[in-house]
Every structure is written in C-alpha cells, then in structure tokens.
Amino acid sequence: QLSPAFYDAICPALQPTVRRGMAQAVQKEPRMGASILRLFFHDCFANSSDGSILLDDTPSFTGEKSAGPNANSVRGYEIIDGIKAQVDASCNATVSCADVLALAARDSVFLLGGPNWTVQLGRRDALTASPNVNLPSPLSSLPALLSSFRAKGLDARDLTTLSGAHTVGFARCSSFRAHVYNDTAVDSTFAAQLRAGVCPWTGGDGNLAPLELQGPNKFDNKFFRDLIARRVLLRSDQELFGGGAASSSTTDGIVRAYAANASLFADDFAAAMVKLGNLALTGSNGEIRLNCRRAN
Numbered sequence: 472q473l474s475p476a477f478y479d480a481i482c483p484a485l486q487p488t489v490r491r492g493m494a495q496a497v498q499k500e501p502r503m504g505a506s507i508l509r510l511f512f513h514d515c516f517a518n519s520s521d522g523s524i525l526l527d528d529t530p531s532f533t534g535e536k537s538a539g540p541n542a543n544s545v546r547g548y549e550i551i552d553g554i555k556a557q558v559d560a561s562c563n564a565t566v567s568c569a570d571v572l573a574l575a576a577r578d579s580v581f582l583l584g585g586p587n588w589t590v591q592l593g594r595r596d597a598l599t600a601s602p603n604v605n606l607p608s609p610l611s612s613l614p615a616l617l618s619s620f621r622a623k624g625l626d627a628r629d630l631t632t633l634s635g636a637h638t639v640g641f642a643r644c645s646s647f648r649a650h651v652y653n654d655t656a657v658d659s660t661f662a663a664q665l666r667a668g669v670c671p672w673t674g675g676d677g678n679l680a681p682l683e684l685q686g687p688n689k690f691d692n693k694f695f696r697d698l699i700a701r702r703v704l705l706r707s708d709q710e711l712f713g714g715g716a717a718s719s720s721t722t723d724g725i726v727r728a729y730a731a732n733a734s735l736f737a738d739d740f741a742a743a744m745v746k747l748g749n750l751a752l753t754g755s756n757g758e759i760r761l762n763c764r765r766a767n
C-alpha cells in the first residue's frame with residue numbers, strides 16, 4: 472500500500488534531498504525538468520512505476536533504455552543516479568529508485584512553475600526491465616492513444632491532461648517530420664517555418680524544436696492554446712483537438728477548458744500524475760535497488 476508517510480520515520484531527509492538535487496539539475500539545464508518528467512512517464516507505462524526503465528542492458532537482456540521510444544531520446548538517468556546516491560548517504564539504501572523518480576518528476580513540474588502535489592510512496596523496484604515499453608507513437612491516432620492509456624487504467628481526460636506535459640521540453644525533427652510535411656491538421660505557416668528551419672526533409676533528424684512555442688521551460692497551459700491554433704509538433708498531440716467526430720466527442724472540450732483555465736489544468740495534472748504513479752509494485756514484490764542501473 473502506497474502512502475505519503477511511507478519514509479517519514481526511516482528517511483526524513485528524502486524529500487528535501489530530492490528537491491535540492493532537482494533544483495540544482497534544473498538550474499544547470501532547465502530542459503532537465505522536462506526530461507525527468509518524461510522519464511517517469513516512460514517508467515510507468517512499461518509495467519508500472521517500478522524503476523524498470525533505469526536498468527541498464529545486460530549481455531543477456533536488452534532493456535527499456537534501448538527500446539525505440541527511449542533510445543537516443545530519453546535523458547536524465549545520471550541525475551537520478553546522483554540523487555539516489557545522496558539519499559542513500561543519509562538513509563542507507565532504504566528508498567527505492569522508483570520513489571526517487573516519482574519525487575523527482577513532481578519536483579521537476581514544480582520547479583518549472585507548475586503545480587506541487589503530495590506523492591504517494593512505498594514503491595518497490597522491478598527485478599527486470601519490461602520487454603515491452605507499451606508507449607504510443609507520435610504518429611498515433613486518437614483511438615490508438617485512448618486504448619494505450621486505457622490499458623493503464625487512464626481515461627480520455629487523463630490522456631488529455633497528461634499530454635499537457637508537452638508544455639515543456641523538446642522534440643527531435645525525426646519525431647515531427649511526418650506531421651509538418653504530410654498532415655493537413657497543422658497551421659500552414661507554422662509547418663512551413665519548421666520545414667524551412669530545423670526540420671529539413673532529409674538530414675537533421677536530431678535537430679530540436681520546443682514542444683510549446685512560447686516557453687519550453689515553463690510549465691503552464693499554453694500548450695492547449697497551441698493545440699487549438701494547430702501549432703504543435705506531434706501528430707499524436709493534434710489528434711486531441713479538432714479531429715472531427717472522434718475528438719469532438721471525447722477530448723475537444725477538455726482541451727478548450729484547459730486552454731481557458733490554467734488552474735483547472737494544474738489541479739487535474741497533479742491528480743493525473745498521482746493516478747499514473749499509483750501503478751506500482753508494493754509489499755514484498757521487487758526490491759530496494761542499491762544501484763538504479765542493476766538489480767541487486
């Protein structure tokens with residue numbers, strides 16, 4: 472059973488230590504807040520919020536780090552290693568890597584100007600990486616996104632809310648080329664600028680553009696205004712708004728509500744993050760990993 476008080480007696484230094492570590496990381500490089508938030512999401516979707524994404528590949532097992540959506544894209548592993556080492560220095564390996572990551576993701580959002588929330592704790596670390604990362608692709612249709620989230624107990628509102636994480640961070644040209652070259656549901660000036668700039672038809676796969684135009688280091692509700700204006704990078708994001716019958720019945724109204732009301736989005740985002748992180752290993756399942764990169 473997860474509880475916010477899980478470490479109160481055994482590791483009172485935990486939460487200040489994680490917050491300090493993330494504050495240093497974000498000060499050094501603001502994008503790291505976005506990267507850690509994404510790392511947490513990817514951890515949760517591969518089985519559960521169990522630190523499985525943090526495991527390095529072994530000669531006999533290719534883990535999540537090398538999987539399509541993660542390789543050369545997910546970042547921040549060394550930040551979690553560093554914070555876990557600091558936590559262990561005061562608490563003697565009583566805290567799971569999964570909990571360190573859940574707290575670091577919450578702190579990332581808060582440090583970038585988003586909501587704060589109480590994190591449920593007591594997760595255990597997976598013994599092995601998941602063979603399937605279970606992540607939707609940026610080319611997914613709305614029905615595909617809905618079914619991928621439904622498989623994790625998350626509904627259309629959770630999908631829309633959590634996609635608001637794309638108010639921070641960056642994407643590579645290879646992730647949004649198809650959208651800005653081939654799709655019609657995209658503002659033509661916006662798409663033309665990207666085609667002429669960071670995202671040529673050939674080459675430049677790794678060139679970065681901000682997921683939210685006005686401030687990729689500020690956690691706010693502007694992403695939803697970009698969606699209404701059709702000025703977002705990912706086809707999967709645009710699927711949440713203006714997609715005809717499919718989106719108007721499920722997600723269009725939620726997008727409009729968040730675009731109009733920043734605190735509604737902030738409150739819902741906090742609640743959806745708790746829901747996402749409640750998929751976890753508990754009790755005597757798994758272990759408390761000493762090194763987040765390998766099972767004990």
Ligand code: HEM
Nearest residue numbers: 505506509512544607608609633636640641642643646707
């Ligand atoms: C709904 C399905 C989702 C899809 C298809 C998706 C896809 C992507 C893609 C393709 C990128 C760019 C990666 C790259 O080009 O290297 C990205 C970045 C990002 N995603 Fe998502 N994502 C989804 C949901 C989420 C959720 C639920 C969260 C967190 C709650 C999240 C947080 C982020 C963040 C913060 C970044 C920027 C990371 C950075 O700059 O390092 N995404 N996502």
